[in-house]
Amino acid sequence: MTVKVLIPGPLRRYTANLESLELEGSSISEILADLTGRYGDLKKHLYNEDGKLRNFVNVYVNDEDIRDLNQQETSVQASDVISIVPSIAGGSSCA
Amino acid sequence: MLNPDIEKIELSKEEYERYSRHLILPEVGVEGQKKLKAASILCVGTGGLGAPLTMYLAAAGVGRIGLVDFDVVDASNLQRQIIHGTSWIGKPKIDSAEHRLKDINPYVEIVRYPVRLSSENALEIFKDYDIIIDGTDNFPTRYLVNDACVLLDKPNVYGSIFRFDGQATVFHYEDGPCYRCLYPEPPPPGLVPSCSEGGVLGILPGIIGVIQATEAVKIILGAGRTLKGRLLLYDALNMSFRELKLRKNPECPVCGTHPTVTSLIDYEEFCGIPQAKAEEEAAKATMGEITATELKQLLDQKADVVVIDVRNPDEFATTRIPGTTLVPLPTIEQGEGIEKIRSLVNGSDLVVHCRSGMRSAKALGILQTAGITGKNLKGGIHAWADEVDPSMPKV
Ligand SMILES: [Zn+2]
Numbered sequence: 001m002t003v004k005v006l007i008p009g010p011l012r013r014y015t016a017n018l019e020s021l022e023l024e025g026s027s028i029s030e031i032l033a034d035l036t037g038r039y040g041d042l043k044k045h046l047y048n049e050d051g052k053l054r055n056f057v058n059v060y061v062n063d064e065d066i067r068d069l070n071q072q073e074t075s076v077q078a079s080d081v082i083s084i085v086p087s088i089a090g091g092s093s094c095a
Numbered sequence: 096m097l098n099p100d101i102e103k104i105e106l107s108k109e110e111y112e113r114y115s116r117h118l119i120l121p122e123v124g125v126e127g128q129k130k131l132k133a134a135s136i137l138c139v140g141t142g143g144l145g146a147p148l149t150m151y152l153a154a155a156g157v158g159r160i161g162l163v164d165f166d167v168v169d170a171s172n173l174q175r176q177i178i179h180g181t182s183w184i185g186k187p188k189i190d191s192a193e194h195r196l197k198d199i200n201p202y203v204e205i206v207r208y209p210v211r212l213s214s215e216n217a218l219e220i221f222k223d224y225d226i227i228i229d230g231t232d233n234f235p236t237r238y239l240v241n242d243a244c245v246l247l248d249k250p251n252v253y254g255s256i257f258r259f260d261g262q263a264t265v266f267h268y269e270d271g272p273c274y275r276c277l278y279p280e281p282p283p284p285g286l287v288p289s290c291s292e293g294g295v296l297g298i299l300p301g302i303i304g305v306i307q308a309t310e311a312v313k314i315i316l317g318a319g320r321t322l323k324g325r326l327l328l329y330d331a332l333n334m335s336f337r338e339l340k341l342r343k344n345p346e347c348p349v350c351g352t353h354p355t356v357t358s359l360i361d362y363e364e365f366c367g368i369p370q371a372k373a374e375e376e377a378a379k380a381t382m383g384e385i386t387a388t389e390l391k392q393l394l395d396q397k398a399d400v401v402v403i404d405v406r407n408p409d410e411f412a413t414t415r416i417p418g419t420t421l422v423p424l425p426t427i428e429q430g431e432g433i434e435k436i437r438s439l440v441n442g443s444d445l446v447v448h449c450r451s452g453m454r455s456a457k458a459l460g461i462l463q464t465a466g467i468t469g470k471n472l473k474g475g476i477h478a479w480a481d482e483v484d485p486s487m488p489k490v
Binding site: 008009010013019041054055056058060063064065067068083085086087088089090 | 143231232233234237255256257258259260262277278279280281282293295326328330332333337338339340341342344425428429
């Protein structure tokens with residue numbers, strides 16, 4: 001099953017500037033595995049050394065945080081849209 | 096104060112006239128305008144986000160506006176920080192902001208805090224305000240603002256930007272989630288490029304800052320539905336707004352049921368900044384440095400030296416040192432850049448540079464583990480502009 005995954009601006013440099021991808025999988029972990037399989041450089045941005053999803057990159061199924069669902073084992077349907085939303089800090093001088 | 100005794104607040108004839116478009120709006124009216132006058136808002140930072148939002152808050156008649164900023168106005172700020180003008184370059188931002196806000200509305204009180212916000216002063220500064228607005232640009236200060244707001248039980252109106260993307264929400268309002276509920280930890284330093292490396296669309300902070308101002312005004316008026324529990328995402332390139340659900344984490348270390356953070360901590364430490372600095376210093380100590388003047392001499396002598404620029408292609412296209420080759424840091428991190436440099440060097444001496452020397456130090460560290468040694472250009476291309484080519488713009 002393919003599911004639509006939205007790639008945020010800060011991570012698009014690792015996905016050849018693509019803002020949305022159609023990825024294979026029926027759970028979040030399968031979809032993210034497909035994602036990092038295709039774009040290996042994303043791996044260190046999504047997972048820590050222990051292979052756990054990083055705490056400053058949130059994953060949503062439609063508008064729900066997977067932390068409020070079944071974490072990475074959250075199952076998805078073809079009509080779902082997956083969002084990856086990393087922490088950004090910009091706002092002031094940026095000098 | 097929020098929910099003040101309306102009977103005790105007076106508006107002058109001039110104020111009635113100034114705020115007439117608010118007064119005829121049922122959601123504001125005289126009562127709402129008096130609430131605005133009684134309210135106090137602290138804005139941390141008068142940069143990209145703070146600039147537009149404080150201008151609108153002053154115009155709207157928020158009675159007391161506090162500003163925290165210790166920076167000076169730089170020419171590169173003016174592309175987006177519209178509160179500051181060209182004649183204020185080199186002067187404190189807080190002076191420039193106060194001057195502009197008083198010109199917009201002399202009926203509001205501006206309180207200045209020309210300091211760097213810290214764990215030592217944050218609670219003392221925040222305690223006198225109804226609402227705190229986070230207009231900062233770095234992770235340590237964002238976690239500091241969040242924790243101080245939770246500890247003092249004040250709403251934290253959040254906005255953040257990167258390139259063409261923005262986020263906004265209201266944290267810790269009416270028992271809603273806080274910043275740590277959204278992001279329990281910051282990214283390690285260096286993983287996410289800063290605005291000075293990554294750039295930002297100048298208009299973007301205008302959009303996000305004005306959303307923050309809108310939320311603050313709604314909290315004061317008690318009108319409408321705030322962004323509490325909703326993370327608003329803005330994508331300027333696609334001109335799209337989306338929202339995601341944001342829930343309070345019962346295990347949140349600061350706002351959860353059993354908080355472990357009960358006083359302000361060392362946020363630099365929390366964000367891994369001292370460790371990253373120490374690693375950087377250690378790496379610098381083992382690799383050689385060369386000054387821009389020395390490099391110029393080598394190039395003039397036609398010495399056998401390869402100069403690699405590890406900035407991004409967009410930066411390279413803007414300014415470059417003549418005769419250098421572009422190998423962006425991400426390609427070195429990914430490995431292909433290492434092999435490219437290995438074949439370019441091929442027995443010659445190697446000098447690596449970036450904008451100011453940070454990314455090139457990182458590149459040299461990676462190259463060193465791959466068996467390639469070289470020198471870092473001290474101060475990067477900015478030092479070249481200072482010492483060798485004053486006509487080169489420092490971008
Ligand atoms: Zn929390």
